[in-house]
Amino acid sequence: MISKISRRQLLKLGALAAGGLLASCAPKVVEVTKVVEKVVKETVVVEKAAAVPTAAPFVLELWSWGPMNPDNEPTKLYHDTMKKRFKDKYPLGDFKFRDMGWDEVLRQNLVTALLGGTPPDIIVGENFIQPYAEIGAFLPFDDVVADIKDNLIPGTYAAAVVKGKMYGVSYMTACFGFERNPNVIEKAGLDPDKPPETWSQLLEQAAAITKAGNGEYYGYTLQGPVGFLIGGILRFAVYHKVAKAEIC
Numbered sequence: 001m002i003s004k005i006s007r008r009q010l011l012k013l014g015a016l017a018a019g020g021l022l023a024s025c026a027p028k029v030v031e032v033t034k035v036v037e038k039v040v041k042e043t044v045v046v047e048k049a050a051a052v053p054t055a056a057p058f059v060l061e062l063w064s065w066g067p068m069n070p071d072n073e074p075t076k077l078y079h080d081t082m083k084k085r086f087k088d089k090y091p092l093g094d095f096k097f098r099d100m101g102w103d104e105v106l107r108q109n110l111v112t113a114l115l116g117g118t119p120p121d122i123i124v125g126e127n128f129i130q131p132y133a134e135i136g137a138f139l140p141f142d143d144v145v146a147d148i149k150d151n152l153i154p155g156t157y158a159a160a161v162v163k164g165k166m167y168g169v170s171y172m173t174a175c176f177g178f179e180r181n182p183n184v185i186e187k188a189g190l191d192p193d194k195p196p197e198t199w200s201q202l203l204e205q206a207a208a209i210t211k212a213g214n215g216e217y218y219g220y221t222l223q224g225p226v227g228f229l230i231g232g233i234l235r236f237a238v239y240h241k242v243a244k245a246e247i248c
Contacts, residue, residue, distance in 0.1 A: 057092045060121040063100045068124045129160040133167040140165035188212035
């Protein structure tokens with residue numbers, strides 16, 4: 001027996017059939033979705049791992065002074081050599097030199113820059129290393145000098161060591177020497193061609209010259225103290241070392 005089906009009944013059955021098909025295929029569709037998500041996640045991870053930073057030009061601000069300034073003729077060869085070596089290693093890098101003074105002026109400029117959040121990248125100047133290294137204003141560079149450290153004289157960087165790390169090294173060093181004024185020595189009745197040979201003789205001659213000078217001239221003078229004046233402290237430190245009395 002053949003029965004007729006209306007258009008509405010046909011569409012209804014078609015919808016149910018489609019629904020059944022989707023339901024029976026549902027697990028496969030979900031599984032496909034999972035696979036797609038996994039591939040997407042893996043692709044993203046690979047892309048991040050393969051990313052390389054883009055190189056860009058950079059300028060290091062260097063606070064120099066006097067002999068270390070690039071326009072200082074006696075040290076021009078040194079500057080040119082260092083800049084060439086730097087350029088060979090970092091073609092996109094360059095330096096901006098600024099003369100920010102010396103001693104007290106330099107210290108004030110450094111403190112101002114640190115408080116303002118605008119410190120230089122490199123600084124050449126005076127004995128301002130340890131106090132600021134203590135507060136984390138400077139970075140240690142033991143790794144930079146690792147291959148030459150054994151060849152460095154400890155005294156050239158001892159004042160820049162904090163908690164076993166090196167924060168600076170002298171670009172030049174020397175020994176203190178006595179300077180004598182022969183005119184003053186002659187006025188005091190002493191022979192300028194016969195300098196003292198011991199600390200005791202130095203003290204005796206200094207006292208004799210000061211007494212003879214009577215306020216006009218003195219047997220011994222020392223730079224400072226004026227304001228902060230690191231220079232005076234450095235020169236006076238020689239006598240602390242001789243007397244084995246370290247500054248606290």
